[in-house]
Amino acid sequence: QLQLVESGGGLVQPGGSLRLSCAASGFILDYYAIGWFRQAPGKEREGVSCISSSGGSTNYADSVKGRFTMSRDNAKKTVYLQMNSLKPEDTAVYYCAALETGRATMCWGYEYDYWGQGTQVTVSS
Secondary structure, three states: OOEEEEEOOEEEOOOOOEEEEEEEEOOOHHHEEEEEEEEOOOOOOEEEEEEOOOOOOEEEOOOOOOOEEEEEEOOOOEEEEEEOOOOHHHOEEEEEEEEEOOOOOOOOOOOOOEEOOOEEEEEOO
């Protein structure tokens, strides 16, 4: 059974950093693009970043460019989101999601098929 589990969320002060992890099980991660999404209270879910199946291509929302970095370790079946210079507006539940793409480099702007349960990130002083 395909499963994604996020971890690493928490409370951090503005300007601080967090690293989120997305652990995959039940499928071969090498053939899947992974996306990070977030949803703040009262707002629609938005795409944050994504990484292609090989890790060779990444995309970021304008609001996080230069602050967030996505990476993956297919051998460990884990994808990461390093978040630096966090702002209060980054507060949200963060979700990782998987999309089967084979070896294609696509990842941004697609409907993802499998989702984790989410992890809360709160940026506040």
